[in-house]
Amino acid sequence: MRSSGEQAKFRRDVFTANKQHDVTGRIFLICYVCNCRIDPASEFWDADHVIARHFGGTEGKPICKACHKHKTATQDVPAIAKSKRTSDKHFGIRRKKPWPKRKFAKPEPVE
Numbered sequence: 001m002r003s004s005g006e007q008a009k010f011r012r013d014v015f016t017a018n019k020q021h022d023v024t025g026r027i028f029l030i031c032y033v034c035n036c037r038i039d040p041a042s043e044f045w046d047a048d049h050v051i052a053r054h055f056g057g058t059e060g061k062p063i064c065k066a067c068h069k070h071k072t073a074t075q076d077v078p079a080i081a082k083s084k085r086t087s088d089k090h091f092g093i094r095r096k097k098p099w100p101k102r103k104f105a106k107p108e109p110v111e
């Protein structure tokens, strides 16, 4: 887990690298997925790792909350989970299996 200082630095770097301004001088960001315009002063926005941090990605781009949630749930989390499963299999780590079911019938109670 990153410290909040590192997170803030990443966010600031993404902001300074991607901020744009229109003719009135208002600063805005563009979501790199849906190309919507984000007003960072009044709307929530996220700084997204284009390649997930788990895979060593360091490049950040601004993204709107809805796109970020969708990207994380449909692309990043499944890809990371799959890579962990594959890695575990490679190193011979497997989930503990329950004991096999009883193979013999219980003896009838003797009266």
Ligand SMILES: [Zn+2]
Pocket: 031, 032, 033, 034, 035, 036, 063, 064, 065, 066, 067, 068
């Ligand atoms: Zn978006």
